[in-house]
Amino acid sequence: MTTPTSYQADIRPLFTQRDIHAMMKAFDLASYGDVKAHAAVIFDRIRGIGGAVMPPPPPRGEGPWPQSRIDLFGKWMADGCPP
Numbered sequence: 148m149t150t151p152t153s154y155q156a157d158i159r160p161l162f163t164q165r166d167i168h169a170m171m172k173a174f175d176l177a178s179y180g181d182v183k184a185h186a187a188v189i190f191d192r193i194r195g196i197g198g199a200v201m202p203p204p205p206p207r208g209e210g211p212w213p214q215s216r217i218d219l220f221g222k223w224m225a226d227g228c229p230p
């Protein structure tokens with residue numbers, strides 16, 4: 148059995164203030180509703196699918212996530228994006 152993920156406990160801490168500020172024009176990474184609504188396209192971009200990989204490499208961002216973080220985001224989606 149695996150523990151179900153949640154936005155508050157698992158996903159929200161993955162986003163830095165810099166990430167949140169940078170992407171605010173498109174969506175609010177600090178908002179459960181926004182991240183849920185855009186989850187599929189966010190999941191693509193953190194894997195470099197559909198455009199430049201997010202977050203961008205330095206100096207513009209902290210660089211691509213390790214696979215373990217990408218897998219965690221994927222599990223959250225597979226769990227049904229719990230709050």
Ligand code: HEM
Nearest residue numbers: 162165166169170188189192193198201202203207208209
């Ligand atoms: C659908 C998903 C996403 C799209 C389409 C997207 C698109 C973009 C685009 C077009 C830029 C360049 C903006 C500019 O040059 O002014 C950008 C910058 C950036 N994005 Fe994203 N992004 C996505 C998701 C994310 C996520 C999930 C993160 C963090 C985990 C993130 C972090 C950043 C950061 C840190 C920058 C740098 C802004 C700067 O240059 O100061 N983005 N994004």
